[in-house]
Amino acid sequence: MIKKVLRYSLDKQYITLSSTLYPEGISYVDNIVLVIVDKNYCNTNPWTDIMQYVNENSVAFMTASEKFIFEKYDGKIKIFLSAGIGESGEDAGCTINIGVFLDFSLNINGLVDLVRTVTEAKCGALRDLSLPYTGTASDAVAVGSLAGNEYFSGPSTELGKRIAKIVREKIKELLT
Structure with missing residues (x-):
C-alpha cells in the first residue's frame, strides 16, 4: 500500500546513472520522486505501482522508511537520502536510497566512480553503527552531473571526499 x-x-537537468526502479541505467532527470510504502508492502512488480507517479525526467525511489533528507551544499551538490533498516538488513521494506546530483561536469566513468x-x-x-551488513535487499543509488569531462569524483579527490563525508554522516543521522 502506498502511503505518500x-x-x-x-x-536543472542532469545526466544520471541509476539503479532505481525508474529510470533504468543512464538517462536525463530533473526531479526526484519518493514513494513511501507501508512496511508490509509486497509487490513482485513494484514498477506497476511507481509508474503512475513519474514522468520521463524523474528518478524514483521507493521505501518504507519515513526518514529522509534532501539538502543542498555549496550551491553545487544536491543530496537525497532515505534510510531505514530491518532487523536482518534483508527486509526489503526498509531501504537505504542515495541520490547525489552535482553541478560539475562528469563523464560516464566519473558517474560510475561516484556510485x-x-x-x-x-x-x-x-x-560505524556496528551493523553486520553493507546494505539492504532493496537499496538504490542514483548519481547525476552536468555532461562533460571536467571532474573526477573518486574517494581520493576533494569532491569525492566531501560527498563521502556528507553521505556517511547523514546516513548515520537517519539510522540513529
Whole structure:
C-alpha cells in the first residue's frame, strides 16, 4: 500500500546513472520522486505501482522508511537520502536510497566512480553503527552531473571526499 508520494525539483537537468526502479541505467532527470510504502508492502512488480507517479525526467525511489533528507551544499551538490533498516538488513521494506546530483561536469566513468564513492560511504556508515551488513535487499543509488569531462569524483579527490563525508554522516543521522 502506498502511503505518500513526495517530489523534489533538482532545478536543472542532469545526466544520471541509476539503479532505481525508474529510470533504468543512464538517462536525463530533473526531479526526484519518493514513494513511501507501508512496511508490509509486497509487490513482485513494484514498477506497476511507481509508474503512475513519474514522468520521463524523474528518478524514483521507493521505501518504507519515513526518514529522509534532501539538502543542498555549496550551491553545487544536491543530496537525497532515505534510510531505514530491518532487523536482518534483508527486509526489503526498509531501504537505504542515495541520490547525489552535482553541478560539475562528469563523464560516464566519473558517474560510475561516484556510485562507488557513495556506496562505500554507505557501507562505512553501517560499519560505524556496528551493523553486520553493507546494505539492504532493496537499496538504490542514483548519481547525476552536468555532461562533460571536467571532474573526477573518486574517494581520493576533494569532491569525492566531501560527498563521502556528507553521505556517511547523514546516513548515520537517519539510522540513529
